Amino acid sequence: MAASLRSVFSRSPFAARTAFHSARFSSTVSKQPTLKERLSELIPAEIENVKRIRAEHGKKTFGPVAVDQLYGGMRGLPALIWDGSVLDAEEGIRFRGKSIPECQHLLPKAPGGSEPLPEGLFWLLVTGEIPTQQQVEELSKDWAARAAIPEFVEEILDRCPPTLHPMSQFSLAVTALNHDSAFAKAYQDGISKKEYWSPTFEDCMDLIAKLPNIAGRIYRNVFGQGKLPAIDQAKDYSHNLAALLGFGDNEAFVELLRLYITIHSDHEGGNVSAHTGKLVGSALSDPFLAFGASLNGLAGPLHGLANQEVLIWLRKMQDKIGENASDEAVKDYVWSTLKGGQVVPGYGHAVLRKTDPRYTAQREFAMKHLPDDPLFKLVGQIYNVVPDILLQAGKAKNPWPNVDAHSGVLLTHYGLTQMQFYTVLFGVSRAFGVAAQLIWDRGLGAPLERPKSYSSSAIEMMFKDKQA
Numbered sequence: 001m002a003a004s005l006r007s008v009f010s011r012s013p014f015a016a017r018t019a020f021h022s023a024r025f026s027s028t029v030s031k032q033p034t035l036k037e038r039l040s041e042l043i044p045a046e047i048e049n050v051k052r053i054r055a056e057h058g059k060k061t062f063g064p065v066a067v068d069q070l071y072g073g074m075r076g077l078p079a080l081i082w083d084g085s086v087l088d089a090e091e092g093i094r095f096r097g098k099s100i101p102e103c104q105h106l107l108p109k110a111p112g113g114s115e116p117l118p119e120g121l122f123w124l125l126v127t128g129e130i131p132t133q134q135q136v137e138e139l140s141k142d143w144a145a146r147a148a149i150p151e152f153v154e155e156i157l158d159r160c161p162p163t164l165h166p167m168s169q170f171s172l173a174v175t176a177l178n179h180d181s182a183f184a185k186a187y188q189d190g191i192s193k194k195e196y197w198s199p200t201f202e203d204c205m206d207l208i209a210k211l212p213n214i215a216g217r218i219y220r221n222v223f224g225q226g227k228l229p230a231i232d233q234a235k236d237y238s239h240n241l242a243a244l245l246g247f248g249d250n251e252a253f254v255e256l257l258r259l260y261i262t263i264h265s266d267h268e269g270g271n272v273s274a275h276t277g278k279l280v281g282s283a284l285s286d287p288f289l290a291f292g293a294s295l296n297g298l299a300g301p302l303h304g305l306a307n308q309e310v311l312i313w314l315r316k317m318q319d320k321i322g323e324n325a326s327d328e329a330v331k332d333y334v335w336s337t338l339k340g341g342q343v344v345p346g347y348g349h350a351v352l353r354k355t356d357p358r359y360t361a362q363r364e365f366a367m368k369h370l371p372d373d374p375l376f377k378l379v380g381q382i383y384n385v386v387p388d389i390l391l392q393a394g395k396a397k398n399p400w401p402n403v404d405a406h407s408g409v410l411l412t413h414y415g416l417t418q419m420q421f422y423t424v425l426f427g428v429s430r431a432f433g434v435a436a437q438l439i440w441d442r443g444l445g446a447p448l449e450r451p452k453s454y455s456s457s458a459i460e461m462m463f464k465d466k467q468a
C-alpha cells in the first residue's frame, strides 16, 4: 500500500515540478519566486490536471458504501480530495509524498539547528516543492512582519476569565480576526471566483503569522507569566513563538517547537480539524472563520485535546501508584481506566494501525535531548504495557500510541507544564495544514460541501425486500 501510494505520488505532476524547480533555482542566487508567485504558476496547471482527471475518471466508482460506514463515523469512506498529505494506515503520514524523516532531512534548518523549519513545511504543503534557504528566510520575515494582532483582539483576550479554557480563548481570537479578512472584503466588493485564492492566501498568511501573538498572550494571561516581548523580525517563526511563551533563550525548546509544528501540521483531509476547516471554508466563510471552527474540533478530547488528557492521566497515575512504579502497578492502573469506561488517552487511532511516526519522531527527540527524564521513562514504560492490554480488552482496532501520547512530556521537560495550554500549540501547527488546504480549495474552485444524510427508516426501506 505504502509503495503504491509512493509510486502514485512520484507520477504526479508535483514530483516533476519539484525536480524542475530545484534545477531551475539551484544555479541562481538572485531573486527567487515568493510563495505567492510560485502558487500563481502552479494553480492554473493544477486546474487543468483536475479537469483531465475528472474527464478520464469522473464517472468511475470507488466501490460500495456500507451502511456501517454511515453509522460508524464514515471510517474509510472516500469522500475528500487533499494533495497536501496522505495517511497510510501502516506507515503513517507523508507530506506531499515525504515521510517525517525525509522532511527532517530535506527541509531547510535554522543556522545551527537540526530540526526542520515549519516555514519549509508550509512551502512544501502548498507547492509540493522543497524550498531554498532563501525562500524560507523570506517566509520567516513575511510572517514576522504580519505578526501584530489588532488591539481589539488583545482586549478580547485580556477580558477572558483565566478559567476559560485556552482553546476557547484561541478560537474566540481567531474568529475575531475575520474583522480584517481580505477575502471577506474582496467578496463584498464583488471579486471574481477565479481570484478567490489570492485574498485567501493573504488571509492564510496573516492567520499563521498572528497565531504566536495570540498563543503568547493567552499563555501569559492565563498562567501569569509577565509581559509579552516584541516579535524579532530577524528570527524564525518557532523562535518567536518560544520567546512569546517565555522560552526564547532555550535553544533546545526552540528546536522542539520546530519539530512539533512540522509534525502536527497536517494529517490528510479527513481528520476533525482539517475537515472542519475545509467544510466551513466551502461556504466561502473566510480563513479566520474556517480555522476558528477547526480549533473548536481540535479542542475535543478524542482529537487534539488528547495531549492534555495524556498528561492529566499520567499525573493521576503517578499520584495513585507513585513514581518508579512496577509494570504490574501500571498495568492495574490502565485496566482501571478501561474498567471505568474511559479511553486510554494517546492510544488508538481512526486510521493508523501502527505506532504513529509522529510519536517516534518525538521519542527520538527525547532520546537525544532528555533521555533520563522520569516522565519520558514512564511514557516508555506505558508503551511496553498498553498495547497488550488494549489487545486483550479487544475493542480498539489500533492498540498503538498516537502523536498525543508523547508531546506533553517534551513540553513539560522544558518547563511548559500547564497542560491546558498544550492543544493551543497543536492548533498553531494545525493552521499550517488547514491554511494550505483552504488556499488550494479556493484556487481549484472547490464547491460547497453538502453530502447526503439518510434517516434510519430510509435505510430500512432501501433494503426491505432485498437479500443481505
Ligand SMILES: CC(=O)SCCNC(=O)CCNC(=O)[C@H](O)C(C)(C)COP(=O)(O)OP(=O)(O)OC[C@H]1O[C@@H](n2cnc3c(N)ncnc32)[C@H](O)[C@@H]1OP(=O)(O)O
Pocket (backbone or CB within 6 Å): 301, 302, 303, 304, 306, 338, 342, 343, 344, 345, 346, 347, 348, 349, 350, 351, 395, 396, 397, 398, 402, 403, 404
Ligand atoms: C491528533 C489525534 O486526534 S490522534 C487521536 C487522539 N485521541 C486519543 O488519543 C483518545 C484515545 N483514543 C480513542 O478514543 C480512539 O482510538 C480514537 C477516537 C482516536 C479513534 O476512534 P475509533 O476510530 O472509533 O477507534 P476504534 O474503531 O478502534 O474504536 C473501537 C472501540 O475501541 C475503543 N477504543 C479505541 N481506542 C481506545 C483507547 N485508546 N482506549 C480505550 N478504548 C479505545 C473505542 O472507544 C471503541 O469503543 P466502543 O466500541 O465502545 O465505542
Ligand SMILES: O=C([O-])CC(=O)C(=O)O
Pocket (backbone or CB within 6 Å): 266, 267, 270, 271, 272, 273, 350, 351, 402, 403
Ligand atoms: O488523523 C486523525 O484522524 C487524527 C490525527 O491524528 C490528526 O488529526 O493529527
